[in-house]
Amino acid sequence: MPYQNDLTPKEQSYLDDSLQMENLCLTKCAIYADQCQRPELKSLFSDHAKLKRQHVNELKRLLSQSNNQMI
Amino acid sequence: MAYRSINSAMTSRNRLSDRDMILDILATSKSMSNLYDHASLEASDTMIRDTFEDLQHDEHRSAEMLFNIMQQQGWYNTNATASSSSRSASSHRYRNSSSNNSNRYNSDASGRYSSASSRSQFGRNSGDTSNSSLTGRSRDSNYSQQSWNV
Numbered sequence: 001m002p003y004q005n006d007l008t009p010k011e012q013s014y015l016d017d018s019l020q021m022e023n024l025c026l027t028k029c030a031i032y033a034d035q036c037q038r039p040e041l042k043s044l045f046s047d048h049a050k051l052k053r054q055h056v057n058e059l060k061r062l063l064s065q066s067n068n069q070m071i
Numbered sequence: 072m073a074y075r076s077i078n079s080a081m082t083s084r085n086r087l088s089d090r091d092m093i094l095d096i097l098a099t100s101k102s103m104s105n106l107y108d109h110a111s112l113e114a115s116d117t118m119i120r121d122t123f124e125d126l127q128h129d130e131h132r133s134a135e136m137l138f139n140i141m142q143q144q145g146w147y148n149t150n151a152t153a154s155s156s157s158r159s160a161s162s163h164r165y166r167n168s169s170s171n172n173s174n175r176y177n178s179d180a181s182g183r184y185s186s187a188s189s190r191s192q193f194g195r196n197s198g199d200t201s202n203s204s205l206t207g208r209s210r211d212s213n214y215s216q217q218s219w220n221v
Contacts, residue, residue, distance in 0.1 A: 011119050014110035018126070021106060025099050032092040041089050044140065048096060048133060055126055062122060 007066040019059040026052040090146045097137040104130040 007015065026049055033045035087095070107127035114120035141147055 007119070008115050010113045011110075011116065014106070014113060014123070015119075018103070018106060018110060018123075021099070021103050025096070025103070028099070029096065032087075032096070035087070036089045036092055038089055041093070045092070045096070051129060051133065055129065058122060058126070062119065 007062075012063075012066070015059055015063050019056065019063065022052050022055045022059060026056060090141070090144070093137055093141055093146070097134055097141070100130045100134040100137065103127075104134065 029045045029049035029052055033042050033049060036042055036045060104127050107123045107130060111120045111123035111127065114123055
């Protein structure tokens with residue numbers, strides 16, 4: 001997956017912000033899955049945490065590609 | 072916040088209820104959808120933009136799913152517009168709610184929407200327009216949609 005262009009500052013900052021938000025949501029989902037009382041919600045939150053994990057990985061991939069590009 | 076008037080009576084002092092948790096994740100999904108919307112508009116690279124759009128699409132799906140779950144649980148609504156008898160009956164569902172709690176939330180809701188006393192005066196078949204959308208068969212679902220779309 002070659003990535004030709006460097007990120008623009010806006011793309012960089014949006015990716016940073018998104019990564020932060022996804023990480024926050026991931027953390028909350030993990031906590032809620034632990035704390036909630038209904039078992040069906042536990043699986044809901046852990047499923048959602050998995051989706052958030054995918055998002056985090058995707059954003060990290062984009063960020064690391066651009067970082068490698070700059071080195 | 073439009074959500075406050077229907078906030079969960081299950082919330083006890085230092086702990087989030089299940090409903091609060093779902094509501095929080097749902098609010099997070101909505102705000103992240105906003106973020107991705109701006110991000111995809113501002114992106115100059117096609118691949119970055121596509122990624123943001125995919126992520127936003129995921130958030131939309133998540134929000135829809137969370138919304139449906141809340142609606143199935145009846146976590147939207149009902150108490151604020153239900154008659155006082157069904158209101159007290161449904162408050163038994165909330166394990167941790169004291170009578171003080173439910174009174175507080177109900178009075179909050181009744182200030183925002185039509186009050187319980189005025190409803191009992193007008194009755195269920197009232198022609199009063201402010202009540203008409205809240206009575207009848209689809210009252211609960213109407214209220215859910217309204218409170219959600221605010």
